[in-house]
Amino acid sequence: MFEEYDFAAERAAMVAEQIVGRGITDTAVIQAMRTVPREHFVLPEYQEYAYSDGPLPIPAEQTISQPYVVALMISLLRLQPTDRVLEIGTGSGYAAAVLSRMVREVYTVERHAELAAYAQERLADLGYDNVFIRHGDGSLGWPEYAPYDGIIVGLAKRYYEQDDDSV
Template identity: 50%
Template sequence: MRRSILTAFALATLATGAVAAEDFVTERRLMVQEIESMAAPLAGETGIAKFDPRVLRALTETPRHEFLPKELAGVAYKNRTLSIGHGQTISQPFIVALMSELLHVKDTDRVLEIGTGSGYQTAILSALAREVYTIEIIPELATTARNVLARLGYANVTAKTGDGYKGWREYAPFDAIIVTAAPDYVPPALIEQLKPGGRMVIPVGGLLQDLMLITKKPDGMTISTAIVPVRFVPFIRE
């Protein structure tokens, strides 16, 4: 039932047509309104009946079309997953909102992102956190995302190309960690680099995946909660 509800929402967005490129401000607002409207009906699955205004503001102000190939600009603000090449995707905006919400990011936080991809989720985190550290293993995507983030002025983002399985020990510990590709199990290095009291959101599994929320207690033990079934690209390692 959980999977069918999410699928119904996704299919509904595919039925809407492309928009003119010059109408992006309106399209962003409509996208966020759709995300808001989805929260309450899906609260039984996600545990979130209403999104934090900070998350909604970040979505409203972040130009998703800038993180996509130009030919996809007309569908940039549809609530759907889109291809960014190299076998990778930019996540559905609702899932971006959900993962950002689950992290509970504060403006004093240091956040690690594994899987920069297009850089769109990075930009959302940049609007919420003090510092964002992001790792992408595919060099072409890493370079493109880094250039777009720099051009748009996301000055609190530090990016590198590499294997995210190892985390980024140089800047650990992190208040929050987000993973945007699905490993078969949670990388131990990420658990180690999560600050006590911190939260990690990560899809875990093979063909069938669950979006997991992992919280680290003050004594270092972790609590894992399955939030909702999802489908992400597989986690790539060196």
């Protein structure tokens, strides 16, 4: 399928239309999104839609966020190259890959073992060696590497089960 699509051209168009066109001005975010191959972070049957303006299915019945949402969340952090970032909800690893092009280290926690492995494989294959993935409960963070200069949450939990009424 890679031979049928000019992913570099689609990526450039996505950045111009969906990211810059919607007002993202952070040059580090723009440059990172120009270089990270989103087609490697989606399921093979959805690669032709990798740069579409919307979320796409990934393993574990989850979705990869819309490119603009990733750009907006990251730009709001106002990151510096020396920063260390914690990401809660690794998903396929796409946001971590974008972050890795902007900061010193990215620590990311994913609750689905299947997704943690999926992201780890892609990030390793593409040479993102400053991203560290942990399978676990993201609500607990990753305290061993705290403090962080920024925290990004790439998921929404509809509710949390409570063991008692104290919260």
